[in-house]
Amino acid sequence: MAPEERALVTDVVVVGSGACGMAAAIAARQQGRRSSCWRKSRTWGERGPEHRLRTRLIHTVSGGGRRRRLPEAMAEDIMRQTGYQSDGELVLHLARESSGLIDWLVDDLGVELYLVTDYMHVGHSVHRLHAPASREGADLVKDLRQAIKDFGVSLKTGMPVKRLLTADDGSVVGVEAEEAGQKLRVEAKKVILASNGFAANREMLLRYCPDIADAPYFGAPGNTGEGIAWGEGLGAAVEHMGAYQGYAAVCENGILVSWTTVEKGGIVVDGDGRRFGDETSGYSAFVPEVQRHTDGPIYVIFDQRIMESVRDREPRFRGLVEEGFVKEAATVDELAALHDMPRDDLEETLARYNAAAEAGVDEFGRKDFGAAPLRFPLHVARASTGLFHTQGGLRINTNAQPLRTDGSPVENLYAGGGVAVGISGADGGRGYSSGNGLLTALGWGKIAGEHAGRSAGKRG
Structure with a gap:
């Protein structure tokens, strides 16, 4: 090891600390694992999660405390909006998990959410979207950050991850991060990519979403697509990269x-x-x-x-x-x-x-x-x-594990939010339903964290 390089050992590393990253880290921690979120910037600003989550709406099949809407109906609404171009298995799985997701956020994490009933939202046939009382993303982020503290998750700000660490067999064994110019090797049993999409990467936009590349961008400047590129580098397939x-x-x-x-x-x-x-x-x-x-x-x-x-x-x-x-x-x-x-x-x-x-x-x-x-x-x-965020990304299974072109998962790796393929169609912006972004962020974050935590093995 070079003298300028330090090393850490943990159970679960989460790359990114937006809604997906915080949900993943907390879910892994609930499984008794040591988990940490690694964030590029030191602060949350107007172009950070508070800004990006201004849509502030979360799908669920539940309403008013009762399971009155079948997940199949929710999935059908989402698929109809996409022209039936999204992965139906992933959409239905998220729909089935959505009620438990809301209960988890409210009961376990202390997030304040309310069913929105004053009007019908894009892509929905019934009232099923939840939001903070203020309908501001900043309040959701505030509650999630408090939950991070309450559960003892380590939050590493201003410490960008530079690459994934892999074993000879291609399995992921950690990440290399940077702190004040110094390399930091972080060995982990599981790594979850939650660093969002590529809407701040003009080269990727011109390649995949040329029709929106010249529109003003209103998201976080750190959404530059590294997570997707790292997954591709390990053989993971990408899907629906033209969606946004x-x-x-x-x-x-x-x-x-x-x-x-x-x-x-x-x-x-x-x-x-x-x-x-x-x-x-x-x-x-x-x-x-x-x-x-x-x-x-x-x-x-x-x-x-x-x-x-x-x-x-x-x-x-x-x-x-x-x-x-x-x-x-x-x-x-x-x-x-x-x-x-x-x-x-x-x-x-x-x-x-x-x-x-x-x-x-x-x-x-x-x-x-x-x-x-x-x-x-x-x-x-x-x-x-x-433009707010991209909707294409790594192909995943229902455990949020990136899949190679042959359908096999990349060992010890997970992806959620903007790193994973979305549920908003294959191309363009037409397939987006209100709440899709937070459903995939929080939904896959929780699923990835739970699966990573369960499969990481016991450690103090």
Whole structure:
């Protein structure tokens, strides 16, 4: 061993400390194993987990404390949104585990979560998504970080993992990390990759997701794809690398224009005041529609009832209203003047949409009109598309073990969250259902941690 290299020995090493990493480390610790999370950066910032988890919604088949929704129905909803392009076995396994996941988070880890029932989310036929009362990812992260402390998991910040350590037979035996420029060899019985996807790696984006590569990125800068590359280097297969989660309406200050405004009856128009697609396809699915139609900004329009409903429930949206990013208009003339839209075209758009809402027949195929017809005063927010995270990754089995092309698992290795293949379709952003990101992060994290802990053997 070189004199500048130090060594540690543990049971389970988790690479990454987002939702997946923290869940995995805690689950392994509950099996009586020594576990640790290794994080690139020293702090959690606006581009860290708090920012990335702003979708803050978690799937579950349970609701109101009772198992009222079958996992098969949940899996069917997810698969339908993807066009049946995701791995049905993985989707059904996560659906079956989801109730236990929520119970574990609330009862074991002390995470505060509530069933969201005020509107239906993208990709779901029933209310099954849970969130903190604030609907802020920062609160979920705060609770998970407290659980890390409570369970005695070692959190290594500012200590990036540089590579996997392997034995002669190709099995994983630990990692090499770095601390203040010094190499650190960490021997472990199991390694869990939870370092997210590759949305901050432009080279990988151009290779796998060229249609979204030029969109502004609103995730953590550390999501550069090393975990996927390490798995590939050991022979693991990758799947659905062209899939991603985008957001069609990001305000110029980087805050989401809540798609709830659309789900409750709002519309999206271009700079000419015209609609161009079915907005209820979803905030991620609508991204390609925007990109195909315009190079400029889009405008989300909704009425006073919708504005007040979303403002009162979502603090970040309330901030947009209070800071003047959501503007009010009492007449169509005022609305058109706010963003220099053709007045007559905008009036026609509103009239056609309101007529469609009353008749239930829309030229773009929209079927759910929420509170529409829209009534003045109306509100409008200017926005553009953005990328949040990728949805392709290492092919895994239901134990979250990366699989080689022949179907055999890579020994002692696990993957979850953005490192593992997602459940949002094979390509593009259309297959993303609300909550998919946290379901795969927390779900595979818990599954990987439990399996790694059980199979790591007994050690103090």
